[in-house]
Amino acid sequence: MVWWWWIIPGVVAVIGLAIALSGLGWMFRGRPFKGGRGVLGGGVFLAVGAVLALIGLNVQTYHRLGEAQRQVATIEFQQVGETGNTYEVTLTEAPQEDGTPGAVHNFQATGDDWMISARVIRWKAWATVLGLDAQYRLDRFDSRYRDIATAQTTPPTVFDLRPQRRTGIDFLPVAQSVARYAPMIDVPEHGQAVYWPMADGARYRIDITAQGQLLPDEINEEAAEAVAQWGATREPAPTAAQPTP
Numbered sequence: 001m002v003w004w005w006w007i008i009p010g011v012v013a014v015i016g017l018a019i020a021l022s023g024l025g026w027m028f029r030g031r032p033f034k035g036g037r038g039v040l041g042g043g044v045f046l047a048v049g050a051v052l053a054l055i056g057l058n059v060q061t062y063h064r065l066g067e068a069q070r071q072v073a074t075i076e077f078q079q080v081g082e083t084g085n086t087y088e089v090t091l092t093e094a095p096q097e098d099g100t101p102g103a104v105h106n107f108q109a110t111g112d113d114w115m116i117s118a119r120v121i122r123w124k125a126w127a128t129v130l131g132l133d134a135q136y137r138l139d140r141f142d143s144r145y146r147d148i149a150t151a152q153t154t155p156p157t158v159f160d161l162r163p164q165r166r167t168g169i170d171f172l173p174v175a176q177s178v179a180r181y182a183p184m185i186d187v188p189e190h191g192q193a194v195y196w197p198m199a200d201g202a203r204y205r206i207d208i209t210a211q212g213q214l215l216p217d218e219i220n221e222e223a224a225e226a227v228a229q230w231g232a233t234r235e236p237a238p239t240a241a242q243p244t245p
Contacts, residue, residue, distance in 0.1 A: 111143030
């Protein structure tokens with residue numbers, strides 16, 4: 001946990017509380033105008049501290065990245081029925097930094113390939129001195145169809161991987177809005193995503209680098225075979241007929 005997310009709101013709140021109490025004191029001494037300004041100013045500081053605390057709560061839903069790449073999840077597929085491209089999907093997120101088991105997602109997906117996307121927050125180099133390592137959060141699962149005509153007529157499977165936000169303010173949109181004014185934030189223009197083939201019995205591991213790049217890897221033979229045959233079913237593009245001499 002980055003304690004800066006609690007120290008800064010705490011300092012702002014303490015300043016606001018001191019100003020507000022000072023304003024109340026002036027009001028009790030018969031100086032309502034001066035006291036009212038103090039109470040109003042203290043209230044503003046307290047509100048800013050509360051907003052910063054809510055943002056800090058949301059930042060804690062992101063996982064910190066160190067200097068080396070780390071595992072973020074495993075995903076496995078079991079085909080539904082004898083034929084077809086519908087699968088039971090089990091996605092297990094890696095344990096958190098404090099040892100808490102990661103979330104497990106179970107759902108059905110129809111398609112040929114799977115895609116996982118993530119949100120990544122990066123910081124300016126000097127800000128990492130304060131312990132602000134790059135952070136990530138899994139965003140969503142999407143299925144894909146290799147055949148373009150099928151993809152145009154059949155909706156993909158989409159599953160939300162974001163943790164349920166019970167409180168806090170979503171930090172990434174705020175960071176993207178104020179990045180030009182906050183030199184410690186280095187938010188990427190796009191999220192990160194990776195996609196590989198779905199296959200019966202296939203199990204994959206998903207890693208993420210310190211720079212926020214997602215990297216998949218095969219865990220078992222079924223996954224390795226699916227990757228080796230990936231794209232083999234694509235029809236070759238038609239060639240123009242050559243004029244006869």
